[in-house]
Amino acid sequence: MPTYEEEHGLNSTNNNTEGERPNRLTVQQALNNFINTPTDSRNNLSNSINNSINGINNVDFNLLNQMMNSMNTILVDKSNTNNGVSNEFIDRLERVNVKQLKNDDTCPICTNEYKDDSYPLVVELPCNSKHRFDLECIVPWLKINKTCPLCRIDVTIKKELPVLVDSEEEDEDWEMYG
């Protein structure tokens, strides 16, 4: 007569208990392994943990403050970088010829006269040819903002297309003469 287990296609209880044993063994083995690991490596681990805890106790508050401040500035920088213009945009800004500058023209950001510098690097923004700034002054601003300090217009909106068209026309010219 078939047993209950055979009728239901189950393994016998014997097999089950045998199946459990290896499991218990593996747990035991893992424990043994941990206990038997060389004490050196375990000491290393606890030492390094202790060191880091002591390190925290020894840090003086000035240093901690400095770290917090620098972290804050990094965070501010990071959150702002997304809002600024690309480096290519800055490179493509229109330079203003020194001859076009009057003697008393000043940079609105630093309020210094351009001609104070014997070789002034002045750029104009695409929004208006009168919106001129020292390159040195406008770059840090444009890296965190896309707007013109004078009129708040997004400086990245215009310009892009005409520049592309120009380069295409140039290409065509070359082909015609080639």
Add this chain to the structure above:
Amino acid sequence: MSNAQKRLLKEFKKYSNPNNKLSESIISLTPINDNNLFDWIAIINPIETIYKKGFYKLSIKLSNTYPLTPPIIKFITNESQIDRDEQITYQIPHCNIDFKTGEICLDILKIDNWSPIWTLEYSILAIIYLLNNQEPNSPLNIDFANLIKLNDKLAINSIINYYIK
């Protein structure tokens, strides 16, 4: 010398030049001491506003990123007894100024709306403009904002003048 220091020195020279007149509402605008250009005091008498009888003191704190970041400007409300000036009114009821801390809620002094071409003088003038153009929909002083909303001029003026020395 950092860019911020250069710019602040230039502003300092401009404001201390007797030939260059500041707005009549600005009585003084100077650094607290000559060694530190990042800490200024302004005294205002906002003659063209409903606060015209009062003299108010503002603290202006600047960071090394000025003028790329705005100055932090507050009305001084908690001057220590020793430094108190009898001429100055330390309580200013205004719906966009925190009555206890003197904090000012003004959009152009927030980093997103600031522009580096503005100077300390412009910033102070903007605050004086705010005195007569209260914005009760974003209040720091809710009780006073209610009076402004009700447009109860008698109550508004009485409260302002109650505190003025």
